[in-house]
Amino acid sequence: MKNTPLNYELRLIAFIDILGFKEIVKQSEIDSSKIELIYSVLEYLKDWEKSEKWDLKFVEIEESAQYKDLSNFDLRGKTNTTSFSDSIVVSIQVDQNINEMASTLIVNLAYIGTxxxxxxxxxxxxxxxxxxxHIDNGTVFGQGLIDAFMLETRSAKYPRIVLSDKLLKELNYPLERKRNRYPYHQYLDRFDDGCVGFHQLIYYQVIESWTEMTPELLTEPISKVRKVIINGxxxxxxxxxxxxxxxxxxxQYNKLLILSDFDFETKTEEHIKQKIRELNEGISGQNIHYSYTDKLFENRSKDKK
Structure with a gap:
């Protein structure tokens, strides 16, 4: 038993849940590759229990952070993370630097999503x-955790992370001047159902504008997630x-703002992000597979070349 008194802390709290986990476990009984998938995902999430993982590498290259004191964005030593089964809970100590803390948390969660x-x-x-x-050994409880869990259960619904009204009131809105911008402003959006948050693809849109990012580095992961969506x-x-x-x-994938790469030598344009087409788009027929339409357009593109 712990001898020192316990007290609640006001913290930023994220509750993240893997969708379809039960079905993946069920499939793993007949498909051994699913066992490897489950293990790799859970080990990956477990690794984020180390406080030093929540560093500045995804924030310090943001222009809106570079003009501020980067030390205020550092979550190391202020973060507790507990992963269990198909869920992960992250909580962060906050004081007057909630905009900075929220920025680093959101940027890292967006990266984990990709x-x-x-x-x-x-x-x-x-x-x-x-x-x-939220104790280092994994013990975690409190109304804040319940609120984060209920937000995930009732409001998130889709592959996204939704922010509570309570948190939004503490963040820097309305954003009236560029100098008041923080990294999270590039990630957050208000969706059609009124919720504010960020979806599981937004990281690609943000990093597309980073100076060290190249079309070659983006093409492969964008192609991977495109296939995941079509297969799903x-x-x-x-x-x-x-x-x-x-x-x-x-x-959300089709809405991503990712520019094409223009080759000045060949004067040709390579599309980093290929659109995911609708069923039977431009096709006379009643096919039921998105992959069929996708393959047809892919073959047409190859024939033109």
Whole structure:
């Protein structure tokens, strides 16, 4: 038993849940590759229990952070993370630097989202501000955790992380001047259902503008997630709730602002992000697979070359 008194702390709290985890476990009984997938994902999330993982490498290259004191963005030594089964809880000590703390947390969570998505894993979550007790050995409880969990369960719905109204009131909105911008402003959006948050693909849109990013570095991961989405659409014939999530993710993918790469020598334009087309788009027929339409357009493109 712990001898020192316990007290609630006001913290930033994220509750993240892997979607379809039960189905993946079920499949693993007949498909050993799913066992490897489950293990690699859980080990990856477990690794984020180390406080030093939440460093500045994804924030310090943001222009809106470079003009501020970068030390205020550092989460190391202020972060507690607990992963269990298909969920992960992250909480961070905050004081007057909530905009900086939220920035580093959101940027890192967005990065984690892309790593999981490239493995074919969808996630969703809730991010709030609340009272919590979160001990290094993994013990975690409090109203803040309940609020984050309920936000994930009731509001997130799709592969995204939704922010609570309580947290949004503490962030730097309305954004009236460029100098008041923080890194999280590039990630957050207000979706059609009114929720504010960031989806599992937004990291690619943000890093596209980083000076060290090249088309070659972006093309492969964008191609991977595109295939994940198409495969998800075509493997959910009896699961409308799963199809709905992949359809929503397809729409977010198609909205991503990622520029084409123009080769001045050959005077040709290579599209880093290929559109995910609708069923039977430009085709006379009643096919039921998104992959069929995709393959048809791919072959047409090859024939033109």
């Amino acid at each position: 790593v999981l998505l490239e493995k074919g894993i969808l996630f969703r979550g809730g991010l709030t501000l609340g009272n919590i007790i 659409l075509d493997s959910s014939f009896e699961k409308p709730e799963v199809f709905e999530k992949f359809k929503w993710l397809k729409e």
